[in-house]
Amino acid sequence: MKEKWQVFLCIGIHLVLFSSIFDIYFTTPLVHGMTPYQLPVSPPAKRLVLFVADGLRADSLFGGHAKSETAKYLRKIVEDRGPWGVSHTHVPTESRPGHVAIIAGIYEDVSAVTKGWKENPVPFDTLFNESRYTWAWGSPDILPMFSKGATGDHVFTDMYEPDMEDFASKDASVLDTWVFEKVKEHLQSAGNNETLADMLSKDKIVLFLHLLGLDTQGHSHRPMSREYMENIDLVDKGVETVVNEIEEYFQHDQKTAYIFTSDHGMTNWGSHGAGHPHETLTPLVAWGAGLRAAEKTTVTAPQDDYSSEWGLASVRRTDVNQADINPLMSSLIGVPFSMNSVGLLPLDYLEESDSFKAHALFTNALQVTEQLMVKEKQKLDMTFSVMARPFPLLPASEQSSRKDNVKNLLMEKEYEGAINAGRELINLALSGLDYYQTYDWLLLNISVVMSFLGWVACIVIEILQHHTDIVPQRNAHDHDGEGLLYILRENVRLLLLLAAVSVFLADRSSPPMYYVYCFLPFILWSHVLSQRLVFGDALKYLMLNQQLMAAVMAVCLGIIAVQMLVLSFFYREVLSIGLVFIGVWPLKTILRETDKAIVYTWLALCLLVAVFPLLPVVGREANYYYVYLTAAITIGIAGFFLYRLKSTWVTDGQHTQTKFVCIIQIAFVCTSALVVFTTVSSLGRKQGLPLISRILSWTLLGLSLVLPLFSSTFLLSRLLTISLSLVSVYILMSTSYEALFCLSLCCLLCCWLHIEHRVAQKQGAPLSSADFKPSHRYTMESMTRFLSFSDLRSAYFYIFFIMLSFFGTGNIASINSFDPASVYCFLTVFSPFTMGALIVLKVLIPFILVSCAFHAVNVTVQVPTRSLFLLVLLMSDVMGLHFFFLVRNTGSWLDIGTSISHYVIAMTTNIFIPILYGLSMLFTTWSIPVTFSSKAHVT
Template sequence: MSGALQKTLEFLAAVCLYVFLFYSIFAVYYTSPLVRGTSLVPLNVSHLATHLIFMVTDGMRADKLFGSQLKYTPFIRNILLNKGAWGLSHTRVPTESRPGHIAMLGGFYEDVASITKGWQANAVEFDSILNRSQRAWAWGTHEVVQAFGLNTVNLVMAKSSPSELSDLVKHSISDIDRWTVDQFLAELYNKETGFLATSPISTDQSSTLRKGHVAFLHLDAADLVGHAFKPNSNQYVELLRHLDGLVEEVVREVKKASEGLNVTVAFILTADHGMTDWGSHGAGSIHETVTPLLVWGEGLSGPKLLPDTEIGQPVPTDKYGLPPHIEGRVRRDIQQADLCPLMASLIGVPIPVNSVGRVPLALLNVSDSVKVKLVRANCLQLLSQLRLKREEKLRSHFKFFFKEFPLLNEQDTRRRLKEAEKLESSRAYPQSIVEYERLTELILAALNYYHTYDRQFLGVCIGITFALWSLAILSTLRGSILSETPECSRPLHIFRFVATGIVCFCGLLVLSLASLCPPSHTLCQLVPLVLALYLLWSPSLRRLLSTKHDSEFPRVTSRPSQDGTIHCSSFAIGLLRSVSSLCVLELLIWGFHYRPLLSAACLVVALWPLLDPSFGHGLTRVRCLWSFACLLLAVFPLLPVIGSFFQPFLAGFSGLVISAIGVLCSHWLSSSSACILPKYRPIHPSATDFRFGCIYGILAALASCAVLLVRSSIELPSVISLSIQLFSWSTLALPLVLFLRVPPRLGFRIFGSFSACVIPFILLSTGYEVIFLCVFLLVGLLWIRLEASSMKMNELWFINTRPHAAGHNEQPDDTKDALNFRNFRQSLFFIFLLVLSFFGTGNIASVNSFDPRSTYCFITLLKPAVMAVFLMLKLNPV
């Protein structure tokens, strides 16, 4: 095999391995909790309500609806005080629309990774309340309602709202809720096929236990107003008033239309997720994971009153910003998935087979005998999932190594069921309910145990893969400069064959269960075995293990001063650098949890020239400027997260400053004296290069003006708005076209790359991100200069960047040994700058920190898929 082909194959193998390591995160930690093949468990109770109206105010915060602003919703307040039960519904991460609605209507919490599938990829792969009902209607945004209207054999009528109603800059943004309610009212008075029309039960529906009519009203205005104007704005208060009027209208019209009909109606008002103060959601803060819940109507309990002795006492608020009771009405909390069995209990249909929710008996106005039947059906439905999940794990593991859930085995399950059924048959209903609920709690714990059963083992496999791959890289880097490959000694030869046999035997064990395991699990187990085989027969590793050599770190770290003396021992200097490196790494790790610690990491890096004389040796002024730039960079982690910080003037003004700086840098590059490198032809200044710099500067200035105009509170004419959008979209391609004309020299390439990225970045900015990008670029440029301290300024910035010239750009102090402190320092600084690029202004890689207002120059419609592309685009410059 030729050397070039071997290098190509090694490169492709390394790329595939890194892709696998990235994919392994999802394969190990984010797996679907669905259990296939479970059967329906009938409730064996009659329906509590014939019709159910389920209203979801997308993105509504509980403290806004039930807090001090309850005075703006008189009708909802009247329901809370006199007719219904109020409380909180606790969601899980990610706090997005898809997982929230699946939890409410399907009863299970979708894994975090599934949010990347999008609504379009979900063709109702799971059971839901809408599937169980006799007839169902859904109105709202396309991304939500269409997901529950597919593959339902015309049992679910789903209608999507017009996309223009989701425009984030419209002043009548609550029109989308008005449209949803109007659609419901039109169907309400349709006497032939409408919501209150009598639907005969067919043989197929009777066999599948379908009952009841369900109306799902997805009210998206709260989410739109929260994104556009934030939850603490006056527009949000107007939204609450509008929502109160719509709920009152729905209840009034339903009562009017159902007069004289043999129908009973139950109402549920809740939200799929909350929202932060800066108008985002997706993470796990309290305001995002707590949603309001208000239930009233047939089969639902009324207000729970406080004892008279506690009325009139001061009411403190808890961590959710809400009191435990409102005017003597006690709050009742449930999990979001509990809404699914609650709705199934109301209309008398089997709980959806994938549900992991528990029937909230406190919200139901039924006798204890009915409660026992409901909680028993809930327990059996969960038990059906557990038995299938346990059997699935048992089949995919060797029985000798399989460890059953210690708190609940099959014998214990049967015993507990018999005890609960015995109490039920003797009419000891409260005691029976307690037994069923205890068993349900253990079943849920067992489901979680088996769902995460392989997580620890697979995590160990991935850890071994990282270790073996690091050893392979070490042997390649270090072994390539050592002596020739020695002959393999007899003991080493025997060890290699024995180890190879063990690895192959383990591989056969893994392959024997491959057909019963997910492919990702098999791959996670096979990859470390393949790497182990590679290392066992690797000549580089044999050279590394057979050759004695000294560490390069003391030699590199003992650079003498100008007077020829060494002020401290190489060991002390090496120890100091090692401690500093560990401090930087630890600060970066803890910076994920405590963002100000990133500033401490910047301080350590700022002091690096004092710790490492070889860093920028002879460039005293540049070293001082490096320390100053790192101190400036340390300021940004102390500032508010960019998602909660909205200062469009700062973004626009920073863009104007950048445009001026860009023109000056372009002038310096184009007007520099000719730089004659030893191995290349002279590079002469060109007026064309300066013209390109001016074009970049003009585009940056126009982008800044566009930001100032769009972010202003003044309503722009449609012509100006359209012009800004056309300009913004064109800037995505125009800088890239101009970048193709940039000369292949390092300075011009850096300037062209920065200019091509910074223009869209300015258009997507809402605060100090542009200033951060400038400081970040300054630190990067100083890093390049200090690492190339042996080169002159003109030589450095006019290096030929063509691939064929890479071998001619080596510095005099470059060595063939890749394991020295200089390369370690470069790796450390690269990780440092990489982490700062993501978290210096907040977690800009998170949906939670992404402000939809940053896309107003491009699009004003709430399109999550398009905005996700802009999120990735915003990550590109840094």
């Protein structure tokens, strides 16, 4: 019972440390209670038409014309009619954050991820909300976010059915054609509907066209494909048609402004989510009322290498941040600036007078400083007055004086000075918002670091006390009430400290989790200090037994080994180097003389698996021949093992049952390969996902996860059935060589098990007779041996193989990016949660294989599970602490996002290691008996 509570305590502490990163870096930037500000001068446009081509890269639009006649209409606008540039997006480059940045002027509140996808789960102001009327057409995944978040009943949406978002569609451009047709119908119906016509005649009108076809084409066929480029041309023609119809309807009143942009780009291999330039650089084209004409420039050289082939060096280019589009649109139609916007009005896009620009920028400054004032008040009201730290560059008094200065410059018609002063005020206010966003970081960082160190110290104490013979017996027993309750009852000083911390946090009106973050280090370190004599006893023992140098060497090697895992997060090639070292390790042991076959097999498999981290990331190019080859090799290996194991199996019903299971699983592998082949062939012919393929895929998924439970629990036979089941599922979700990687990893894990069995010198007990069930092996009570230095190797191999499973065929972008090709055998209609769950399962399958192998090693070496897991936790927590120090909040958004993702991965691993091991226990020890006759056999 005590061990179970310790497992829950371990998971709980890691959940706290994991959640800390969200309270530090992912807290909502939104504040409420601001006063809206509107332009004090007449706007140039009565209506705005916003085109968002989902998934369109800047180079695909601007550079595509250099290779063909693609996008002739938009190209002509860039060259002759309006300003253009590149809109720089933030990470993650996904549809929701991109649209929120464009329409609301904020970079997505990360808390929205846990609250929903299609609707607006957090209250923020938008351009649509401030408009008089907004009509929107497009995807049901985007439009509801802004219609249901708007106050009143003035945002109208028209959405196609979700089933139309089919990645296996014959022609995904129908999504865009549908939008263009609906806009045409809308304008036509206004001719017969006086109410609608009256609404359209008003000012402050927004028409929003969300065009999803390019994103779907890019995922399905890649951005360099013919289908993607043809869809660009279709969008270009559709934009031209809509513009002509709008101009004709409004009788060319010259009061319509047009904005064409994209929410995010896409990599060459059809994914997005990370920070590659192909994902973060999107096009921006503007023309119409209030927008300047295209300007020729004498600069002939390209502005950067990325745009060298666009052929637009002679036309002035103006880049913006994606959130800057929001204040531009607000100023064009004269609606109040979105109250949560952090965009800076790009004046170079406007044609209006200096007076208009100066007043518009000052309104933008008032809107941003209003946010700063509210946020400053919230933070300072939650802090002791003597400890308050206002933003030093722009205190409240400085804000007032700067605003008055701009007002005076406007009254004196010193517009250039007003523009410069307004821009400086906005930049200072944005810095102030960042300052208050990170106001509590110092306190939280100190608390988390001290919790990490305290927890690591607690693990070391637990290992020394109960799993080694280093600490004398007088220190090895537990107090009857030892634990959290014992500390709270016995340590009065701790209670007083916690009370003081509570008063401090209560005065700041801190969130409940802040109490947890601040209490945890005090509790952990109180336990460490109460057991501080353990470290002294350990040092004495090592010195008396002349093992101090060996212990120091083991610690140093452990640190180097853990650092290698840390480097693997940045450079996948490090895993290949690690596999080489792991491969040659048995050559330095007695096994080189006694078990040459297994030693050289191990070396060969290590070198084979070491090739995969050196290959390009899976997903860039699909190659299903690797998938079919994997199926063929799997069938051959399974048949070989069935033949070899036949001689060691006892002819009873249980093993007969296992043979039947293996034969069924071999049939499943064949079926999986056939399903992949038929699905790929059908999609290649643009005939959609065959119904039979979908049914078989889901059936194989369900049965494969249950089928191993029908086999015997003897170690080798159960591992064979588990591997066959998971590999057959993995084949269904593979597009290239990752299927071969999974199979190679299975073979390597099998060889690892044999190596550990030989090293543990258990030749007297054949591996084929080992059983996962406790009734057939040593019970925990009989497994009383202490940890040895060799157990450090087993624990490290487990963590290494977990990291290899994650990074062996991909990198951090494989988590951020979305490539639906992996789940085409199951579904092709866009469903983010179902597709996401399947992709997570694909990631978890190698983890489960490694955990099952580790459980088998644990049975083989006969060491208590708890002992090895403490070593695993110790190493993984050192990694977690390392990544916590590497988390960045400065530099590029890619660097910031990657550093946070690394910490999240490390901590998620710590949380899921006990869960994965528990899942492996289910796969290896549970069985569903079926009665067979002892004479039953397979012919």
